Amino acid sequence: MPERHTAPFVAAGPVISARGLSKVYGELRAVDGIDFDIAPGESFGLLGPNGAGKSTTMRMLGGTLGRTGGELTVAGLDPEQEGPTVRAHLGVVPQQDNLDDELSVRDNLYIYGRYFGLPRGYLKDKIPQLLEFAQLTDKAKSKVDDLSGGMKRRLTIARSLINEPSVLLLDEPTTGLDPQARHTLWDKLFRLKEVGVTLVVTTHFMDEAEQLCDRLIVVDHGRIKAEGSPRGLIAEHSTREVVEVRFGADRNAELAPRIRDLAERIEVLPDRLLLYSDHGETVLEALAARDLHPVTSLVRRSSLEDVFLRLTGRSLVD
Amino acid sequence: MSAPSRRAGVSGLRGTGSAPVLERGLIVYKRNWIVVISGFFEPLLYLLAMGYGLGGLVGQVPGPGGAPIDYPAYIAPALLATSAMNGAIFDSTWNVFFKLRFARLYEAMLQTSLGPVDVALGEILMALLRGLLYAVGFMGVVAALGLVTSWWALAMIPVALLIAFGFAALGMAATSFAKSFQHMDVITFVLLPMFLFSSTLYPVSVFPEVIQWIVKALPLWHGIELMRQLAVGHLSWVSLGHAAYFVAMALLGIAMTARRLRALFLR
Numbered sequence: 001m002p003e004r005h006t007a008p009f010v011a012a013g014p015v016i017s018a019r020g021l022s023k024v025y026g027e028l029r030a031v032d033g034i035d036f037d038i039a040p041g042e043s044f045g046l047l048g049p050n051g052a053g054k055s056t057t058m059r060m061l062g063g064t065l066g067r068t069g070g071e072l073t074v075a076g077l078d079p080e081q082e083g084p085t086v087r088a089h090l091g092v093v094p095q096q097d098n099l100d101d102e103l104s105v106r107d108n109l110y111i112y113g114r115y116f117g118l119p120r121g122y123l124k125d126k127i128p129q130l131l132e133f134a135q136l137t138d139k140a141k142s143k144v145d146d147l148s149g150g151m152k153r154r155l156t157i158a159r160s161l162i163n164e165p166s167v168l169l170l171d172e173p174t175t176g177l178d179p180q181a182r183h184t185l186w187d188k189l190f191r192l193k194e195v196g197v198t199l200v201v202t203t204h205f206m207d208e209a210e211q212l213c214d215r216l217i218v219v220d221h222g223r224i225k226a227e228g229s230p231r232g233l234i235a236e237h238s239t240r241e242v243v244e245v246r247f248g249a250d251r252n253a254e255l256a257p258r259i260r261d262l263a264e265r266i267e268v269l270p271d272r273l274l275l276y277s278d279h280g281e282t283v284l285e286a287l288a289a290r291d292l293h294p295v296t297s298l299v300r301r302s303s304l305e306d307v308f309l310r311l312t313g314r315s316l317v318d
Numbered sequence: 319m320s321a322p323s324r325r326a327g328v329s330g331l332r333g334t335g336s337a338p339v340l341e342r343g344l345i346v347y348k349r350n351w352i353v354v355i356s357g358f359f360e361p362l363l364y365l366l367a368m369g370y371g372l373g374g375l376v377g378q379v380p381g382p383g384g385a386p387i388d389y390p391a392y393i394a395p396a397l398l399a400t401s402a403m404n405g406a407i408f409d410s411t412w413n414v415f416f417k418l419r420f421a422r423l424y425e426a427m428l429q430t431s432l433g434p435v436d437v438a439l440g441e442i443l444m445a446l447l448r449g450l451l452y453a454v455g456f457m458g459v460v461a462a463l464g465l466v467t468s469w470w471a472l473a474m475i476p477v478a479l480l481i482a483f484g485f486a487a488l489g490m491a492a493t494s495f496a497k498s499f500q501h502m503d504v505i506t507f508v509l510l511p512m513f514l515f516s517s518t519l520y521p522v523s524v525f526p527e528v529i530q531w532i533v534k535a536l537p538l539w540h541g542i543e544l545m546r547q548l549a550v551g552h553l554s555w556v557s558l559g560h561a562a563y564f565v566a567m568a569l570l571g572i573a574m575t576a577r578r579l580r581a582l583f584l585r
Binding site: 062063064065066079080081082083084085086087088090092094096098099100101102103107111112114115116117160163 | 328329330332333334335338341342345346349350421422423425426427428429430431432433
């Protein structure tokens with residue numbers, strides 16, 4: 001991890017604070033009056049399906065999108081009024097990489113630093129550290145087009161660190177990456193968190209939210225459905241375990257009423273039934289006792305996916 | 319929640335300044351210098367092919383003020399004006415369009431301490447620089463061929479910049495409205511006839527009066543007339559009028575671009 005040369009933004013209160021934040025496009029309430037506070041050093045998640053208003057919120061935080069209503073402060077300032085100053089404290093990792101295809105890997109870092117008005121001498125020392133952090137030292141002179149998806153993503157993250165931001169905004173940081181590249185990236189983000197960088201992450205991946213976030217809000221249709229730690233949300237809105245059974249597409253719905261009493265709650269999905277219970281094995285045994293034998297069955301721990309299903313009646317990834 | 323009538327808008331329009339945007343442009347130019355240089359050869363080829371090829375048939379033509387001049391000397395100032403226009407238009411329209419819709423470069427720039435005005439001004443300056451580069455290069459050739467006969471010709475360089483400024487500002491404003499390549503083709507559709515009809519290769523007086531008025535309403539004709547007058551040192555209030563046209567065009571372009579900034583950058 002590169003050393004810090006400047007003190008991170010220190011505030012007595014939250015580093016980001018939103019009250020009644022909203023964004024309306026014509027009839028569409030993309031963000032519909034949300035409140036949240038993010039403490040310095042915290043890792044905060046916005047979890048929701050595509051179109052929930054996560055990216056819109058992120059853009060309002062960075063001051064590249066005006067809001068329709070409510071209050072918003074980032075590092076003590078209104079991003080809408082003082083975008084360039086607010087962004088000096090921010091590192092932005094957008095949903096789609098927007099690296100500069102016309103420049104080399106090294107020049108991408110260099111010119112991005114210049115956009116912040118950082119001196120050349122500082123960048124000369126900083127760039128090798130970031131290249132090392134992103135494991136791209138031997139790619140310094142390569143064209144961006146020649147990098148793999150994972151490398152581009154690491155370069156985007158390295159680039160976002162050029163100004164030593166106190167807050168990192170990560171919009172769907174691992175979408176489109178293979179599992180190995182995702183884990184590499186999560187590792188990098190952990191290390192940033194360890195040195196006190198505040199992370200704001202949007203994701204529609206449950207495992208990502210569980211891995212990265214201390215606390216998160218579940219967003220749907222521009223509104224906050226629930227707020228808490230991943231573990232707390234699961235404890236509050238789901239059972240300890242879930243039994244997934246498949247009786248075949250045509251029989252799932254038909255059998256649901258007959259086994260509803262076996263679990264605290266049952267969800268009927270097109271391809272399977274989810275039985276929520278603190279004791280999964282007991283439910284399976286009870287099924288067998290009624291002479292019901294699913295094609296496949298699985299007992300697993302509850303996840304944020306279940307929380308989302310409970311709160312919105314829909315699954316997160318379609 | 320506050321009143322829904324609250325006017326949404328981003329007001330932090332200036333940040334680091336335009337210098338880093340220019341610095342990026344120069345890094346890219348350094349890597350693609352052949353592409354940049356190629357734009358300089360286009361008017362040169364016209365000058366050789368038309369000026370000396372066609373010029374052999376044409377002989378002398380009446381210049382500004384009526385005194386006859388050689389045909390190459392007649393078209394050289396026109397090609398300089400066109401060259402300044404092309405350099406500025408290319409950077410401010412196609413390049414801006416590509417960066418805006420495909421490379422998402424401006425999105426990346428606006429994640430930093432740059433403000434939208436910094437970016438827009440930087441891009442216009444970059445287009446101007448390209449126009450200047452072409453103008454100086456072409457001017458050198460024209461002078462070496464003995465096609466300018468007045469010290470006023472030195473003023474052709476700043477005038478080339480003024481022409482480039484006008485086209486760059488208006489070109490960028492126009493580009494902010496373009497959503498597809500078809501829209502961008504409209505620019506080519508306007509530029510080519512403008513180049514052919516704006517008294518570039520022959521006097522505008524060959525056209526019927528109606529066409530003449532249309533040509534005289536378009537910017538390139540004013541640029542060419544002004545350049546031609548400077549080349550032979552025949553200046554009058556009319557020359558000032560031509561310059562004023564470009565000042566007005568640049569101001570209009572900047573005002574329009576500024577208005578379109580939110581649409582362009584802060585959608």
